[in-house]
Amino acid sequence: MSNPEEDQLPTSQAQPVTFADLHIHPAVLQAVSDVGYESPSAIQAETIPALLAGSDVVGLAQTGTGKTAAFAIPILSKIDTSNRHTQALVLAPTRELALQVAEAFGRYGAKLSNLNVLPIYGGSSYAVQLSGLRRGAHIVVGTPGRVIDHLERGTLDLSHLDYLVLDEADEMLQMGFAEDVERILSDTPEYKQVALFSATMPPGIRKITSKYLHDAVEVSVKTKTATAENITQRYILVDGRRKMDALTRVLEVEQFAAMIIFVRTKQATEEVAEKLRARGFAAAAINGDIAQAQRERTIAGLKDGSIDILVATDVAARGLDVDRISHVVNYDIPHDPESYVHRIGRTGRAGRSGTALLFVSPRERHLLKSIERVTRQKVIEAELPTVEDVNAQRVEKFRDSITAALSDPGLDLFRRLVTDYERDNDVPMADIAAALALQSRDGGAFLMAPEPPQEKRTFDDRGDRGDRPGRGDRRRDGGFATYRIDVGKRHKVMPGAIVGAIANEGGLNRSDFGHITIKPDYSLVELPPNLPEDTLKKLERTRIQGVLINLHPDDGPARSYARHDKAGGKPPTSKPKKYRKTQ
CATH class of the missing domain: 3.40.50.300 (P-loop containing nucleotide triphosphate hydrolases)
Incomplete structure (x- = not known):
């Protein structure tokens, strides 16, 4: 191991x-x-x-x-x-x-x-x-x-x-x-x-x-820099909506042994891995919801070469060490510079060289600057591979595949079949070979189509919002639901403690959290709606500051009345909104 x-x-x-x-x-x-x-x-x-x-x-x-x-x-x-x-x-x-x-x-x-x-x-x-x-x-x-x-x-x-x-x-x-x-x-x-x-x-x-x-x-032990000198660090300026296209180009042009692609959310691990598999890459997802046995199988696949690309969240990749990993791609730039250091530390191990690539949208300039400040290293801008770069690489791989196939023991059978077809149909051998190559594409385009001309974006542009929705939009689309926990100001609880405890015990990512409102005796936490049953079970005995949090969906003032009645008192005569303010 x-x-x-x-x-x-x-x-x-x-x-x-x-x-x-x-x-x-x-x-x-x-x-x-x-x-x-x-x-x-x-x-x-x-x-x-x-x-x-x-x-x-x-x-x-x-x-x-x-x-x-x-x-x-x-x-x-x-x-x-x-x-x-x-x-x-x-x-x-x-x-x-x-x-x-x-x-x-x-x-x-x-x-x-x-x-x-x-x-x-x-x-x-x-x-x-x-x-x-x-x-x-x-x-x-x-x-x-x-x-x-x-x-x-x-x-x-x-x-x-x-x-x-x-x-x-x-x-x-x-x-x-x-x-x-x-x-x-x-x-x-x-x-x-x-x-x-x-x-x-x-x-x-x-x-x-x-x-x-x-x-x-x-x-x-003092360290001169927070990142290893044998790791080449680059970034590509790309709009959030074009990141998958950019990633595909990088994967086609860049020579790599194995790669980890970091994203912010568990959902994104599955989405990105599925899109990569659809494009013909051997990719798998790993996140906090994946069972330990499946995690071990996935990592074993990364080690033995049956999987080349792992799409992961920060938490899921903790402790991961695979010698084959030559590249780390930050598909989503981390908000915490220390997370960036941990991420790129997955490559360049044991004295080997490694490559770290960072996708940055124009509105994320401040995060890049923060990373450079903490690591005390300049991240060099790289150009996105062009259509010509991708097509040249595809042609080269096609030629290599022909060379490899020529040494296959089963070539004799197909040579006889093709020769017979040439004789019976009077078709040039080059046309037959081209038809077989086209057949192997299964209808997919071999060369990437030229992209339409676009106005060049710079770091000063502020209009890119495609990499993530605004907080308010996400709530309206059902991205967050409000949960109540039984710790508040009197327990001297802080937002960081809430995020840390729930994320650690429930296997959540810090990006799964929305607003946190701390009241005197309880707190309201925005989390993904319809949390899985196993996640809720994991959180049953979670404590913050020694107190069981009793996480449950918040049902507003009605729950407050129920608690009041259960205590033997009369329900308040004031409006629910006023009652909630007095808690």
């Missing part, structure tokens, strides 16, 4: 030490060696000895520096597999990262006998998780919400915990898990070893480190 992004360990750069110099467990060293790694990254070289020595650690480093191995290797070196109790807990902000970390533990602990690693996260079967916990999981990797759920059910026992890791701690706090993290920490033994890894150090992280870590060793 390929190593995930967090485990990218440099093998070509000279390092002052090797893994063999770090005094890790021989079985773990053998597993690391089998994976093909010899030299630790900077954060591993400093973190592994500190954790092996028993110190608490605060690791400050960006994604891609090898943080997972930095804590997995020393924990595996010290774990007691003869003891069935849960000895290590890793908290991760998303289910994708939880799976990624659990897989890394499995690889580095492959030579340890009877090791059990269990990922637990929202949206997966309780039966599998309960069975794993009953068998005894030495290492549990989970999202905060599901970990709390098991703690409250009494199915997860942390009384024997020796090691606790907070991975991507700043992301957990940003998603509103601060109170959940503290709730979990309060259920762990006082004497344990704690490792916290974060890209930044906001006040909330400082509070946790000062409260729960003791004499922690701080390891900081």
Whole structure:
């Protein structure tokens, strides 16, 4: 299995030490060696000895520096597999990262006998998780919400915990898990070893480190740039309505091994993948609604070459690492520059070169500038392949297909059939070959038709609205429905916490959210209408600030009256609108 992004360990750069110099467990060293790694990254070289020595650690480093191995290797070196109790807990902000970390533990602990690693996260079967916990999981990797759920059910026992890791701690706090993290920490033994890894150090992280870590060793790895230098970054200026045409041209002209195309919504993954398949490309979609078994089959297809193009959302692609990926296309430009960094990090792995392409509409200029500012790199403008470029490539591929067919063992049969046809019908061989080629097109046009002349658009044009409808239009078209959750201002809840909790546990994308209105005792959240039953079930036990959110469609003032009557009081005499204002 390929190593995930967090485990990218440099093998070509000279390092002052090797893994063999770090005094890790021989079985773990053998597993690391089998994976093909010899030299630790900077954060591993400093973190592994500190954790092996028993110190608490605060690791400050960006994604891609090898943080997972930095804590997995020393924990595996010290774990007691003869003891069935849960000895290590890793908290991760998303289910994708939880799976990624659990897989890394499995690889580095492959030579340890009877090791059990269990990922637990929202949206997966309780039966599998309960069975794993009953068998005894030495290492549990989970999202905060599901970990709390098991703690409250009494199915997860942390009384024997020796090691606790907070991975991507700043992301957990940003998603509103601060109170959940503290709730979990309060259920762990006082004497344990704690490792916290974060890209930044906001006040909330400082509070946790000062409260729960003791004499922690701080390891900081500075990065000169947020994106790898071996990734070529380009953008194409294109109207939203013409993006599929632009993508098709790029795919026909660009030479690539495998590609990930990023879009903003789950619906778009299916739509784009279907259109690409209709155009003859081996494409598949992956999003938060796809079952884990299907996700694994899709990724296996990407690895073995039966699938060349993966259309994905940000969340669905977390932890994805496939060596074949040579190109990343940002079909929809991300609103968050950090998402762009994560996206293009899917290519250019292990020292290979990679290409990142970004589609930008004129009205998205500010997003491009923000990406360049954060990454400290200029994204170079590229020209959209012309009709002539596409047609030249089609002709070249046609010629190549003839050359390849000439070496096919079955050619003799068809040569006899064609020769007989030529003799019986007195038709030139060139005409027969042309007719067969035309027949293979199944009625489709071989060459792309010249495009009508268009006025050249520039970044100063503001009229392009084709890439997405306005917020008001989307609501009128049924794009959003209003849901109520039972947390509000008195719970000190913020919009980011609402988005983070619901998106993480329900498998939603942040673009699935509309307006969020926070009232004193409840909040109204705009989400896609008719949420699937499995999504609603995933959200049944979701908590924000420790409170069950009880998400349900908002039915306005009538529900407020019902609650008033249920409490034993009289319904208000004022108008519904006024009553709602007083809540």
